[in-house]
Amino acid sequence: MGFLPSRPPPERTTKQIGDAAEDAALAHLQRQGLRLVARNYRTPGRGGGEVDLIVQTPNGTIVFVEVRSRADARHGGAAASVGFAKQRRIVFAARHYLMRQRQVPPCRFDVVVIEPEGITWLQAAFDAP
Template sequence: MKANHLIRGEQAERLACRHLQAEGLRLLERNYRTKQGEIDLVMQDGNSLVFVEVRYRKSDIFGSAAESITAAKRAKLIAAANHYLLRQADRPSRFDVVAISGDQSPGIEWIRNAFDAF
């Protein structure tokens, strides 16, 4: 049986994916894993690859979902994205964050170009 935090994380990723697809992005991969780290969603927006980090917080008492992304987490995402890009044709890419907060009617914040790595 999965722990509650893993179940909530999967639910948040599905919600984020549906939100981005409704905005016109196309899902390429979920949970792309490397030794360096994991990318929650790899999507396509026009000709661009979009590496999406999904963050969920039940409440903002200890900071928002977006604020929970540390420098170490960014470094892992960048390393995993570089690994992904090794097997792709040269094309533009960016990092987006989907921050979800609340349980009953969650708020969704889509932050495009959340950090500039390339």
């Protein structure tokens, strides 16, 4: 009986890499005491925004988290990739999310960076314009 030759494992897709980065970021935030409220929150329709993670601190602050992953620091690394246009889409999605709340809690925008050197949590990384 012949055996099939072993094949190298298929490369991970960008979606799989992004999901793994979000899993790592969420685990890190949960170890810091934050609680998951929503994951991959999207506004309806085209051209809207998306928030990777929405978490809540023990004191009730809602935190909208953008997760960025980079294999290396070329082009400024992962944190530099959260430019004005990306921030605007995150803020748009956050406002949409907050419209559904009876009372608007304190909130902020964080970025969690996943790089080969480790995880960096940038709290209050940007403000809503």
